[in-house]
Each structure stands twice: as C-alpha cells, then as structure tokens.
Amino acid sequence: MLFNVVPTIFELTLVSSILAIKCGGAFAGIALGCVGIYSAFTFAVTQWRTKFRIYMNQAENEAGNKAIDSLINYETVKYFNNEKFEADGYDKALKRYEDASLKTSTSLALLNFGQNAIFSVALSAIMVLTAREIVHGVKIFIHLTYWNMTVGDLVMVNGLLFQLSVPLNFLGSVYREVRQALIDMQAMFTLMEVDTKIKNAEKAVPLQLTPSTASISFENISFEYVEGKRILDNLSFNIPAGKKIAIVGGSGSGKSTIIRLLFRFYEPQSGTITIGGQNINDVDLESLRRSIAIVPQDSVLFHNTIFYNLHYGNLAKGDEEVYKASKMADIHDSIMLWPKGYETQFMHIFCSLTLPYLHHPFLSAFEEIIFCFCQVIQEAHRLIIHHHHNNGRGLLRSANVVIFRDPTKTENKCTFRFLGRR
Known part of the structure; x- marks a missing residue:
C-alpha cells in the first residue's frame, strides 16, 4: 500500500x-x-x-x-x-x-x-x-x-x-x-x-514411569461429546503394570473415546484418570504422550520410502535400530526382496490411479499394522495400545506376531492394552 x-x-x-x-x-x-x-x-x-x-x-x-x-x-x-x-x-x-x-x-x-x-x-x-x-x-x-x-x-x-x-x-x-x-x-x-482447552497445568511435572509402576486407572469417568449423549457413564477399571488386557465392544461403545481421554485429547466431565498413580491432568502433556505408544485403528503411512516410515516411530534412533525392529517384526527379509530394499518408495493405492506409470509396492492391511508396530517398538514405551477394528482373533494374532515374538525383550516391560470391535 x-x-x-x-x-x-x-x-x-x-x-x-x-x-x-x-x-x-x-x-x-x-x-x-x-x-x-x-x-x-x-x-x-x-x-x-x-x-x-x-x-x-x-x-x-x-x-x-x-x-x-x-x-x-x-x-x-x-x-x-x-x-x-x-x-x-x-x-x-x-x-x-x-x-x-x-x-x-x-x-x-x-x-x-x-x-x-x-x-x-x-x-x-x-x-x-x-x-x-x-x-x-x-x-x-x-x-x-x-x-x-x-x-x-x-x-x-x-x-x-x-x-x-x-x-x-x-x-x-x-x-x-x-x-x-x-x-x-x-x-x-x-x-x-482462541484459548486451548487442553493444556499443561501451571505446575505440571513430567510423567515418571517404571516397569513396575506403569499402571492405568479410570475412576468414575463420565464423558460426552454432545450434551445429552453420554458415551462413558461412571466408568471405572484398573490395569496393573505389566499386564495385557483387551477391551472389546460394539461400535460406539466408547473404545476410541478411552484412548482419546488417555492421551488427553479431551477432558472428561467427571472422574479421574491416573497413570502410575499420577493424575494425567497434573503431568506434562509431552511426557504423557511420549510414554504411550499406539498402533492406530487406521494405519496411515507416508508417501515416502519404507525406511522413512519405519524410522518415523523414533527419529532419534539410528539406522541399526530400524533394522533391529524390522527383524523383531519378521519383515526384514520381505523388505529386502523389494526392488530397492528399505529405500523402496511406498505409495498409497489411490496414487496409483493418478500415477499409473509408477510401480511401487503396496502393503496389505496386516502388513501396514506390522509396520506400525515397528514404529512403536523402537522406543521403550511403558504403555502400548493396539486399536484394532477387526475381531479379537485377528487382533491377538497381529499382536502376538509382532510384540511377543521375542518375549525376553518385551515381557514385563510394558502394559499392553488391546481394543477391538466385537
């Protein structure tokens, strides 16, 4: 002007x-x-x-x-x-x-x-x-x-x-x-x-967890997205440290809501959520979310190399940690069979419709879950959540294949929680 x-x-x-x-x-x-x-x-x-x-x-x-x-x-x-x-x-x-x-x-x-x-x-x-x-x-x-x-x-x-x-x-x-x-x-x-509704408390402290204290507790939790339609009503449960539990329910029963509340994406209308005996409202958000690993219901991978997607789980780790995680998940040999190994470009299916001249590998739904597990197990998370939309049989199969292939490396270190649709 x-x-x-x-x-x-x-x-x-x-x-x-x-x-x-x-x-x-x-x-x-x-x-x-x-x-x-x-x-x-x-x-x-x-x-x-x-x-x-x-x-x-x-x-x-x-x-x-x-x-x-x-x-x-x-x-x-x-x-x-x-x-x-x-x-x-x-x-x-x-x-x-x-x-x-x-x-x-x-x-x-x-x-x-x-x-x-x-x-x-x-x-x-x-x-x-x-x-x-x-x-x-x-x-x-x-x-x-x-x-x-x-x-x-x-x-x-x-x-x-x-x-x-x-x-x-x-x-x-x-x-x-x-x-x-x-x-x-x-x-x-x-x-x-606009003021952020979910933010750190004034005297927020880092979440301190050890293998013996990585427990989760929901006490009288009530939550509703829309007033008048309650999703959770006085929900209470306790997951001891080192245990593996599954939450199975129909669509709309509140399984995903439990995850969102645990990550503090929302605040419950009433009740208290504690991890390791610490109220999650009083701990630092970054430390809270860093302590929890999740394999999401809809596995999403970037339009980039296989190595990039695996390394994304923990950018601070070196190449060897990525290869180690792939071997634990038993997909290392499969990756090496692809044209460029770990540097092979992954492409979403819909991209092939617009770029038919590109020939890149596509992953099955189960393989995408395995990739997400590889992202998770690179970090020593105390809490691991597997959010699966299939029945419990497929859920436990995919979890056993990845996490429990080497029990000496994972057993008694994390609290596992599986969510699936009945």
Missing part, C-alpha cells in the same frame, strides 16, 4: 496543481473528478465481484475433494458399480466451478470496461475543453504573463492526464489485496484469541 497508494496520491496532487495553475480550475476539476469516479467505481465493483471469487475457490475445493474422495474409496465405488454416479458428481462439481469462473472473468471484464470508459470520457472532455480554448484564443497565465493556449498545451494536458492512467490501473488490485489482507488478519487475530 505504501508503495502504490502514496505515490498515486502524490502524482495526482502534482498533476492537478499543474493543470490548475497553468490551464485553469476546470482542467484540474476534470482530472480530480475522473480519479474520484474511477476510484468509486473500482471499489464498488471489486467489492461486488469478491463473492464470485470466493464461490469459485469453494467450488474448486469441492471438485478436488470429490475427486480425491472417489479415488481413495475406489474399491467401494467398484463394489457397488457406482462409477457413473461418481463421475456425474464430479462433473457437477466442475460445472459449478466453471460457472463461478465465468462469473469471475465476466465481472473482471466489466470492471476493466468501466474503468476504461470513465478514463476515456474524462480524457475526451479535457481534450474538447483544451481545443475549444485554443480555437477561441483563451489566454493562460504563465510566469506572471498571459499567453494564448497552443497545440503544445493540448499535448501537455493529454500527457498529464494520460499519465494518471498508469497508477490508477493498479488501484483495483491494491484495494483487493489490502481488503483480503485485512480479512486474513482478522481471522488470524480471532484464531490467536
């Missing part, structure tokens, strides 16, 4: 002063009137067409989300033979984007036409006035002397007014950018004013 608006105001003042002194007040009035009408028209139309730009961005995002959603869930689409339905939905989203884009382009053309029309009318008016005064021999005041206006004065007036068109062309873009910046600043300040 400083480098656009301020020079424009200075140039407008200078041009108007020259026209007023050398040619008369009418010339300066036309120049100022041109700039005033030009600015008012630009601000009004820019304000009006902003909604088209916003709608176009929304339509573009919707179209992109629709395409990605269809590609990620391509198996479901094919199971129900709904390829045409998805294609039609994507086409409708693109049509909305096309309509919004057309309105944006049309409104921009209208803005440019109006700006050029205003400037052309002002330029024509000042040229007619100058020509009239030349023809009638009107005298102008220069250097304390009156002179007749000449063709040179016509060229001067034309050049001065035309010079104003250059900075005025940037007026619309400057106004739009400033307005958008103010909106973004308002959103930023609003976001900064």
Whole structure:
C-alpha cells in the first residue's frame, strides 16, 4: 500500500496543481473528478465481484475433494458399480466451478470496461475543453504573463492526464489485496484469541514411569461429546503394570473415546484418570504422550520410502535400530526382496490411479499394522495400545506376531492394552 497508494496520491496532487495553475480550475476539476469516479467505481465493483471469487475457490475445493474422495474409496465405488454416479458428481462439481469462473472473468471484464470508459470520457472532455480554448484564443497565465493556449498545451494536458492512467490501473488490485489482507488478519487475530482447552497445568511435572509402576486407572469417568449423549457413564477399571488386557465392544461403545481421554485429547466431565498413580491432568502433556505408544485403528503411512516410515516411530534412533525392529517384526527379509530394499518408495493405492506409470509396492492391511508396530517398538514405551477394528482373533494374532515374538525383550516391560470391535 505504501508503495502504490502514496505515490498515486502524490502524482495526482502534482498533476492537478499543474493543470490548475497553468490551464485553469476546470482542467484540474476534470482530472480530480475522473480519479474520484474511477476510484468509486473500482471499489464498488471489486467489492461486488469478491463473492464470485470466493464461490469459485469453494467450488474448486469441492471438485478436488470429490475427486480425491472417489479415488481413495475406489474399491467401494467398484463394489457397488457406482462409477457413473461418481463421475456425474464430479462433473457437477466442475460445472459449478466453471460457472463461478465465468462469473469471475465476466465481472473482471466489466470492471476493466468501466474503468476504461470513465478514463476515456474524462480524457475526451479535457481534450474538447483544451481545443475549444485554443480555437477561441483563451489566454493562460504563465510566469506572471498571459499567453494564448497552443497545440503544445493540448499535448501537455493529454500527457498529464494520460499519465494518471498508469497508477490508477493498479488501484483495483491494491484495494483487493489490502481488503483480503485485512480479512486474513482478522481471522488470524480471532484464531490467536482462541484459548486451548487442553493444556499443561501451571505446575505440571513430567510423567515418571517404571516397569513396575506403569499402571492405568479410570475412576468414575463420565464423558460426552454432545450434551445429552453420554458415551462413558461412571466408568471405572484398573490395569496393573505389566499386564495385557483387551477391551472389546460394539461400535460406539466408547473404545476410541478411552484412548482419546488417555492421551488427553479431551477432558472428561467427571472422574479421574491416573497413570502410575499420577493424575494425567497434573503431568506434562509431552511426557504423557511420549510414554504411550499406539498402533492406530487406521494405519496411515507416508508417501515416502519404507525406511522413512519405519524410522518415523523414533527419529532419534539410528539406522541399526530400524533394522533391529524390522527383524523383531519378521519383515526384514520381505523388505529386502523389494526392488530397492528399505529405500523402496511406498505409495498409497489411490496414487496409483493418478500415477499409473509408477510401480511401487503396496502393503496389505496386516502388513501396514506390522509396520506400525515397528514404529512403536523402537522406543521403550511403558504403555502400548493396539486399536484394532477387526475381531479379537485377528487382533491377538497381529499382536502376538509382532510384540511377543521375542518375549525376553518385551515381557514385563510394558502394559499392553488391546481394543477391538466385537
């Protein structure tokens, strides 16, 4: 704004002063009137067409989300033979984007036409006035002397007014950018004013756990995401240190909620959660979450190398620790059979639909779980959670394969908790 608006105001003042002194007040009035009408028209139309730009961005995002959603869930689409339905939905989203884009382009053309029309009318008016005064021999005041206006004065007036068109062309873009910046600043300040509900207590202490104290206790926990729909109602249980337990229940019974409360993603409405006899509300959040390892219900791996995904479990560990974890999980030999071993690029299935020329390995659901376990066992976590969506048999099978393959390395060191759907 400083480098656009301020020079424009200075140039407008200078041009108007020259026209007023050398040619008369009418010339300066036309120049100022041109700039005033030009600015008012630009601000009004820019304000009006902003909604088209916003709608176009929304339509573009919707179209992109629709395409990605269809590609990620391509198996479901094919199971129900709904390829045409998805294609039609994507086409409708693109049509909305096309309509919004057309309105944006049309409104921009209208803005440019109006700006050029205003400037052309002002330029024509000042040229007619100058020509009239030349023809009638009107005298102008220069250097304390009156002179007749000449063709040179016509060229001067034309050049001065035309010079104003250059900075005025940037007026619309400057106004739009400033307005958008103010909106973004308002959103930023609003976001900064939002207080974090889950945060460390004033005198939070690190969570101290040993193999003999890594116990979990829920005492009269009640929790609800939405008022009136209670998920947990006075839930109480105790998991002794070093024990392996399973929590099995139907969908919506609160298994995932227990994990979220344990990680302090949410606060219960009532009750107390303790780990190793320490209230989790009184301990440091970082130390709490560092002490717990989880194999999530939906295994998610990065679109990167196999080594990168395995190393992600503990970035502080060296390469040998990654290889050691792979051998414990009994997948080292399988990885070495891939084209580039640990440097083989892993690719999500939906990426292959958009990049069919790339040939990278895909992992089965069970292999992805094994990879997640490899991430977990690189760190000496005192608490390990396996959140599995299959039945208990598959859950315990995957857990036994990975964690208990070498009992001398894991037994009596961690508290294991398995969650599965009945």
